[in-house]
Amino acid sequence: MRLTERDELILREVDRWRACGSKHIRWLANFSGQRATDRRLKILIEAGYLKRKKFLYGVPSIYFLTAKGKSLIQVGTGTEKVKIEQIVHDRTVLDTAIYFMHKENLSLNDITTEKQLHQSDGFGIRRHRADFIFTKDEQTNCVEVELTRKANNRLLNIIKDNFMEYDTQIWVVPDYQTAILNVLNNSQRYYTNIEILSLQKITDYMQSLK
DNA sequence: CATCAAGCCTGGGTATTCGC
DNA sequence: GCGAATACCCAGGCTTGATG
Numbered sequence: 001m002r003l004t005e006r007d008e009l010i011l012r013e014v015d016r017w018r019a020c021g022s023k024h025i026r027w028l029a030n031f032s033g034q035r036a037t038d039r040r041l042k043i044l045i046e047a048g049y050l051k052r053k054k055f056l057y058g059v060p061s062i063y064f065l066t067a068k069g070k071s072l073i074q075v076g077t078g079t080e081k082v083k084i085e086q087i088v089h090d091r092t093v094l095d096t097a098i099y100f101m102h103k104e105n106l107s108l109n110d111i112t113t114e115k116q117l118h119q120s121d122g123f124g125i126r127r128h129r130a131d132f133i134f135t136k137d138e139q140t141n142c143v144e145v146e147l148t149r150k151a152n153n154r155l156l157n158i159i160k161d162n163f164m165e166y167d168t169q170i171w172v173v174p175d176y177q178t179a180i181l182n183v184l185n186n187s188q189r190y191y192t193n194i195e196i197l198s199l200q201k202i203t204d205y206m207q208s209l210k
Numbered sequence: 211c212a213t214c215a216a217g218c219c220t221g222g223g224t225a226t227t228c229g230c
Numbered sequence: 231g232c233g234a235a236t237a238c239c240c241a242g243g244c245t246t247g248a249t250g
Binding site: 022023034038039042060061 | 233234235236
């Protein structure tokens, strides 16, 4: 097989997100359909650049780079462990990223993932990072996908940090997570850059794509 | 050197199977 | 029955090699 530019793009995307599925790759790499995407991914797997792993029933497979794939795009060989309980969250983050790419007309370069942010922080610095950030019209915005509740003071600290650091902080939360929504609503009185987005908007949009 | 046919690869659409 | 994965078939593009 012959590698194309798009193939390398796929490898780079798979590398920088934590739980990339074929549905996401379809949109990130601008394939014309799911069929074409899956077939190309299979070729990349057979050529030894990617591997596909199934973790949970009901959740589609996730793609990862093999050692060969990593060396092709020259990224570190370290293997990070996958946290099962985070796969659903990480896939939702990708849904959200695609949503914003389309709504805000972003290119891949406008987006920086949590993994990339941590990498630029340097080794050993473990501070919180948003799920991804994107820049548009000179403004830097961060996106937090919050599916499950975490301790209030942690949440408040994150909100404060995001207020200092970003022009807008966008929180994607399911409608039923009223506890999180309450904290966010209260915080809006002190921090003016908070936007709340219903998870439903994202899932509806992904449904409508096809 | 120009051209044309054959072969191969890739992608599109749709049908079919698979696993729940 | 449903969504994901695979199979099948056809079209277009590129490469190669033979021919004039």
